[in-house]
Amino acid sequence: MQQDKIKQIIAQMTVEEKASLCSGQDFWHLKGVERLGVPAVMVADGPHGLRKQEVAGDHLGLNESIAAVCFPAGCASAASFDRGLLKKLGETLGNECQAENISTILGPAMNIKRSPLCGRNFEYYSEDPLLTTELAGAFVEGVQSQNIGTSPKHFLANNQETRRTTSSSEVDERTLREIYLAAFEGMVIEQKPWTMMSAYNRINGVFASENKRYMTDILRKEWGFDGLVMTDWGAMNERVAGLKAGVDIEMPGPAEENDQAIVEAVESGLLDEAILDRSCAAILGLIFRYTENRNESAVFDREKDSEIAREIAEESIILLKNEGELLPLSADKKIAFIGKYAAKPRYQGGGSSNINSYRVTSALDAVSGNANILYSPGFTDEGPDEKMLRNAIETAQQAEVAVIFAGLPDSFESEGYDRKHMNLPDWQNELIASVSHVQPNTVVVLHNGSAVEMPWIASVSAVLEAYLGGQEVGAAVVNILFGKTNPSGRLAETFPLRLEDNPSYLSFGKDNEQVDYSEGVFVGYRYYESKAMEVLFPFGHGLSYTTFQYSNLKLDKTTMLDSEELNVSVDVENTGERVGKEVVQLYVSPKSNTIVRPAKELKGFEKIELQPGEKRTMTFTLNKRSFAYWNTEINDWYAESGAYEVQIGKSAKETVLSENVEVQSSVEIPVVYHLNSRMGDIMKNAHTGAILENALAGFYVPVADNASENQATHENSAISSEMIAAMMADMPLRQLASFMPGVTRGKLNELVNQLNEKIYQEV
Numbered sequence: 205m206q207q208d209k210i211k212q213i214i215a216q217m218t219v220e221e222k223a224s225l226c227s228g229q230d231f232w233h234l235k236g237v238e239r240l241g242v243p244a245v246m247v248a249d250g251p252h253g254l255r256k257q258e259v260a261g262d263h264l265g266l267n268e269s270i271a272a273v274c275f276p277a278g279c280a281s282a283a284s285f286d287r288g289l290l291k292k293l294g295e296t297l298g299n300e301c302q303a304e305n306i307s308t309i310l311g312p313a314m315n316i317k318r319s320p321l322c323g324r325n326f327e328y329y330s331e332d333p334l335l336t337t338e339l340a341g342a343f344v345e346g347v348q349s350q351n352i353g354t355s356p357k358h359f360l361a362n363n364q365e366t367r368r369t370t371s372s373s374e375v376d377e378r379t380l381r382e383i384y385l386a387a388f389e390g391m392v393i394e395q396k397p398w399t400m401m402s403a404y405n406r407i408n409g410v411f412a413s414e415n416k417r418y419m420t421d422i423l424r425k426e427w428g429f430d431g432l433v434m435t436d437w438g439a440m441n442e443r444v445a446g447l448k449a450g451v452d453i454e455m456p457g458p459a460e461e462n463d464q465a466i467v468e469a470v471e472s473g474l475l476d477e478a479i480l481d482r483s484c485a486a487i488l489g490l491i492f493r494y495t496e497n498r499n500e501s502a503v504f505d506r507e508k509d510s511e512i513a514r515e516i517a518e519e520s521i522i523l524l525k526n527e528g529e530l531l532p533l534s535a536d537k538k539i540a541f542i543g544k545y546a547a548k549p550r551y552q553g554g555g556s557s558n559i560n561s562y563r564v565t566s567a568l569d570a571v572s573g574n575a576n577i578l579y580s581p582g583f584t585d586e587g588p589d590e591k592m593l594r595n596a597i598e599t600a601q602q603a604e605v606a607v608i609f610a611g612l613p614d615s616f617e618s619e620g621y622d623r624k625h626m627n628l629p630d631w632q633n634e635l636i637a638s639v640s641h642v643q644p645n646t647v648v649v650l651h652n653g654s655a656v657e658m659p660w661i662a663s664v665s666a667v668l669e670a671y672l673g674g675q676e677v678g679a680a681v682v683n684i685l686f687g688k689t690n691p692s693g694r695l696a697e698t699f700p701l702r703l704e705d706n707p708s709y710l711s712f713g714k715d716n717e718q719v720d721y722s723e724g725v726f727v728g729y730r731y732y733e734s735k736a737m738e739v740l741f742p743f744g745h746g747l748s749y750t751t752f753q754y755s756n757l758k759l760d761k762t763t764m765l766d767s768e769e770l771n772v773s774v775d776v777e778n779t780g781e782r783v784g785k786e787v788v789q790l791y792v793s794p795k796s797n798t799i800v801r802p803a804k805e806l807k808g809f810e811k812i813e814l815q816p817g818e819k820r821t822m823t824f825t826l827n828k829r830s831f832a833y834w835n836t837e838i839n840d841w842y843a844e845s846g847a848y849e850v851q852i853g854k855s856a857k858e859t860v861l862s863e864n865v866e867v868q869s870s871v872e873i874p875v876v877y878h879l880n881s882r883m884g885d886i887m888k889n890a891h892t893g894a895i896l897e898n899a900l901a902g903f904y905v906p907v908a909d910n911a912s913e914n915q916a917t918h919e920n921s922a923i924s925s926e927m928i929a930a931m932m933a934d935m936p937l938r939q940l941a942s943f944m945p946g947v948t949r950g951k952l953n954e955l956v957n958q959l960n961e962k963i964y965q966e967v
Contacts, residue, residue, distance in 0.1 A: 223466035228457025251311030253559035280671035282329035294346020302502035308353035326653025331728030337390035351497035353398030362403035372406035381834035420450035432486035452483035517680035522693035532687025543609035555619025588631035611651030692785035730802035744855035750780030778814035796846030884933030
């Protein structure tokens with residue numbers, strides 16, 4: 205519907221109708237205005253499946269929902285590193301929404317994985333903002349291509365479940381810009397989601413639901429967002445303040461008391477009615493955008509969509525280890541499947557995303573009829589069972605290969621609370637250690653929503669990370685195990701050796717109202733790589749049943765202005781005997797920066813399929829943002845002049861090729877000199893350095909000769925030219941009056957004026 209028609213509807217609405225429109229009709233419906241021909245529309249949870257509740261509604265997955273297809277959770281689909289796959293998932297869910305008369309699907313969930321302990325990590329994509337925004341953008345594009353709205357969540361800095369509804373995420377501006385805002389930014393600008401969901405928490409003391417800086421100033425004015433902002437369910441704090449901040453609709457409804465507060469605020473002059481009209485326009489825009497593009501012929505084909513769920517799961521499974529090329533397995537070998545999750549996989553998480561699955565295919569289901577498969581349940585989720593353990597060991601001894609299906613029980617991770625540790629249940633670790641002791645050919649398949657510790661890693665031959673792979677995870681795992689599908693997943697998060705290594709360890713999940721993001725921009729691999737720390741498995745890691753060789757890395761220029769683009773190309777060849785997919789990862793590493801920055805950052809990635817012997821040239825385009833950090837002095841992105849290394853890697857840890865480029869900044873950082881300005885800082889600028897040298901000419905004797913003479917006569921002296929140069933560089937201007945004959949405060953003030961005049965002229 206055109207905006208002028210929406211304005212005509214708003215002009216006919218009473219203040220009471222306008223206020224009422226700004227809260228839900230019930231748990232899942234946006235209100236209509238029947239007398240003006242505005243229908244109510246339904247929304248539903250669904251980052252990885254449609255959770256449509258037709259009767260009793262709730263936001264924790266407690267009440268029944270329709271039978272639907274459970275796709276791999278975000279932790280799994282992100283491991284695909286495949287934009288096309290996420291778009292396909294979005295298209296599929298969008299069609300399901302059309303078939304079920306759902307206007308908007310509440311996702312994707314795209315908060316950064318600040319800590320492995322976040323109870324909701326299974327819904328989220330990654331610790332990296334570029335990967336997050338690119339994959340989320342593809343998902344949004346897919347859903348909205350079916351004329352269905354999305355609601356990316358949870359905006360902003362909602363990275364733990366502990367006290368999630370009231371805690372304040374204390375984050376500095378640079379960290380917000382480079383990590384937490386950046387995760388949403390690209391998706392908002394490029395894909396333009398119909399809605400955004402504000403988070404429960406506060407950001408630097410102000411609730412997201414009434415935070416004008418993020419909901420309006422950045423989201424709308426900077427990024428050009430033109431949709432509606434809705435609250436997370438129950439997240440509204442002060443309704444009138446929320447409207448002023450740019451939060452259009454409160455969910456769930458009805459919220460009669462808050463509706464009345466809006467009416468009273470308008471009547472008293474506390475709230476400009478134009479603000480209320482703007483929110484109404486956003487809500488009506490979504491309603492008519494959906495209803496005018498309703499696809500009555502859409503069909504929810506659960507069988508077809510289940511196959512898509514299997515495909516996504518296969519693309520997302522990561523081969524973490526494959527010692528001696530134990531995998532893929534031969535179907536004629538006697539193989540022991542061990543572990544409860546072989547028969548009843550853990551395939552999704554708990555809470556608002558929990559799907560009433562149409563079916564669930566286990567690994568045992570997928571190998572039914574194969575007489576070479578033995579099975580032992582091995583464990584329960586309730587605790588150790590010695591009889592089960594002995595049976596598992598005996599079964600493993602009877603087989604040529606043991607495949608253990610392990611992971612985190614439902615009670616270990618869920619929406620609503622955070623994990624306390626990174627361990628698998630003790631009895632599962634004991635099972636893996638015991639089986640691998642008697643069976644050298646042991647494979648571990650993991651079903652978990654976030655990183656885990658693996659104390660047994662050295663004693664097993666292979667590890668597959670299946671994550672929470674959706675209802676078809678069993679079939680997908682079997683296809684990987686037996687080589688029908690070549691694994692191509694890559695870790696979208698780092699697996700540290702131990703929890704204490706994580707940069708947020710000291711501040712995450714504490715039981716207080718303030719959460720200090722003290723690690724700053726050093727989240728995930730940005731921290732581990734900057735400290736050259738050993739990890740269990742690095743970000744971007746994943747093996748294949750074939751091999752790939754990289755060559756011929758080229759940059760189209762070796763020097764560039766920050767206003768220019770840099771074109772990068774690299775050849776990738778499948779040198780093995782199987783068709784396979786490789787994830788080409790491009791990182792940028794600053795080499796001459798003057799501020800504290802991560803050692804490297806992901807700036808590009810592409811997934812490609814290559815036949816045996818096939819070679820393909822991959823291309824990337826880098827721009828100013830690829831080299832920039834957020835400079836709080838200019839409140840903008842700033843690419844510092846200097847050398848940068850463009851790296852092609854198989855993970856954040858493993859660089860295979862690299863080339864350097866010199867970037868010249870076109871932005872002059874404003875500097876105001878004063879008596880406490882360091883001489884070294886003044887000398888960095890060629891113009892001000894010349895002024896300083898001229899002003900001090902004749903006031904002091906160059907120190908290098910004196911230092912050399914001193915060293916010659918006092919061989920054991922601690923005085924060196926390096927020491928003197930360092931002390932001079934660190935000396936503030938005011939100290940020249942103390943140490944240099946003829947230099948007075950008055951002369952120094954004149955010098956300061958000259959320096960600032962020169963800088964002003966340059967700017």
